Amino acid sequence: MFQDNSPLAERMRPSTLDALIGQEHLVGAKGILRRSIEASRVPSMILWGPPGTGKTTMANIIANQVKMPFHTLSAISSGVKDVREVIGGIRAGSKAILFIDEIHRFNKSQQDALLGAVEKGTITLIGATTENPSFEVNAALLSRCQVYTLNHLSKDHLLKIVQQALAEDVEMKKLTVELKETEALFNLSGGDARKLLNLFELVVKSDEAQEQIVLTDEKVIAVAQRKTVLYDKQGEMHYDIISAFIKSIRGSDPNAAVYYLARMIEGGEDVKFIARRLVILASEDIGNANPTALVMATTTFQAVNVIGYPESRIILSQCVTYLASSPKSNASYMAINQAQRLVSQTGDLPVPMPIRNAPTKLMKDQGYGKGYKYAHDYPGSFAPMEFLPDEIKETKFYDPGKNPREEELRKFLRNRWKEKYGY
CATH class of the missing domain: 1.10.8.60 (Helicase, Ruva Protein; domain 3)
Incomplete structure (x- = not known):
């Protein structure tokens, strides 16, 4: 008979980096986080990954390694008062680690309560979340933390x-x-x-x-006491199903798309996760080929958050079949990718003087806004000008897709910019 009644998972919780299995990209021999831990220069961070991949364990190992006082809170049961009590209990001039499990459950005011202490270095924050921190952690706190992604275990x-x-x-x-x-x-x-x-x-x-x-x-x-699941929200199958779901919509197959939707619904997938992916897809894969797709997806996201399961399955099905049956274009997605690549290569190029803002007399005297042509003063509300910096003038980022809606946009642009951009 077993003499130790504590769960095996707790008995086997690793206490050193070498004992931790998985997450080699973070804490392996050449892992980026391991170097920081061993040098005792640990930044405030958000550990983002599926359940059971080592977020809490990693926080405990970090605290042991850097020999700092360790405080832990659960966002489910803690509030601003608890956060302030922890911060207030840290002696002046000293530092501590504060681990917050499920930090995505903190609202804005609760997250804001952490800002001052994180910024001053009073606490090194380690937040754990299963949700995308870009959506669930406010920008001010996120900007003060490094985000480390934990992968699901193979x-x-x-x-x-x-x-x-x-x-x-x-x-x-x-x-x-x-x-x-x-x-x-x-x-x-x-x-x-x-x-x-x-x-x-x-x-x-x-x-x-x-x-x-x-x-x-x-x-x-x-x-x-149950069958082997075919879909698990946090397991490998999760990634396979969502991949098949997105590719079926992109491939204009509403039948396959609604099948994979059903797999996710039956598996208990978070309705917000499904709806959020539909909003992204509506722009990335449909775009201006059918601008209504983004409206439809955004409305779906709002609706299912209000309705919830089981009725939201009908709303999701309507949106999924609509998106799958829509014409497709990734022209907008490709345009921003190309523009960002060029920005990273060319840096902060000066904005042409005619289209600069001129709120003061001094700026006007320096030539800000001089030569600007107000489009509505010209026939067809169009006056040809150079809007891009001189170093990259005549660079075409947006190339409309070959579909009826974007062919109309191409015709519009060709009438105005054919010689310049080659539409």
Whole structure:
């Protein structure tokens, strides 16, 4: 019988970077975060990744490594008062690490309460989130933190974690366990190390009276008391399904798209996640070929947040089938990509004098705004001018797609800029 009643996942929680399995890009031998930790120069950070990938463990390891006082709060049960109590309890001139789990659940005022202490260096903030921090963490706090992305654990990682438990855990070493089949164990854990170890322990405990415990898929499923899931919100299948979903819409197949939508709905996917991806796709893959697509997707995002499951499935289906059946263009997406590349290459080029703002007499005297042609004073509300900096003049970023709507835009632009941009 097991003498230690604490969960296997807790008993096996790594205490050093070398014991942590996965996230090699961050804490491996050449990991960017490892170098900071070993040099005791840890910045405030947001750890973003699926559940069970090591966010809390990493925060504890960092605190142990840099020998700083460690405070932890959960955004589910804590508020501004708790944040201020922690900050107020730090002695003048000293520093501490504050770990906030599920920081995306903090509202704006709660996040704002952290700003001053982070900026002054009183606390080194480590926030953990499963949600995209670009959407869930306010810009002011995000600008003061490094964002490190944790990847979902591969099957090789999961196997190493189980083998590590068998080799190192005191309770597990008392048993003889054969890993005959592991597919069900890995699928049910969905890439979550905590869920993996707790399910593994549950299966082993159910058979611990045997001299030799043989792990099979059938045994795992029987103990878990449910079928192997085909979709898991946090596992590898999650990424495969969302990829198939997006590519089906991009490929104009509403039947495949609504099928993968159903897979996500049945798997309990976050309705905001699905709707957010539709808004992005509406611009990236449809764009000006059908401008109504973005309106439709944005309205869908707003609607499903109000409605929720199960009725929101109808709204999602309407939007998905509409987007899949729309003409496609990535011209706007390609235009901003090209423009950003050129900006990174050319830097801050001077804005042409005629289109500069001239709010003061001095600026007007210096030539700001001189020569500007107000378009509405000219026939067709168009007056040919140079709007780009001289160094990149006549550079064409936007090339309308070959679809009826954008052909109209091409015709419009050709009538005005044919000689300059070659429309």
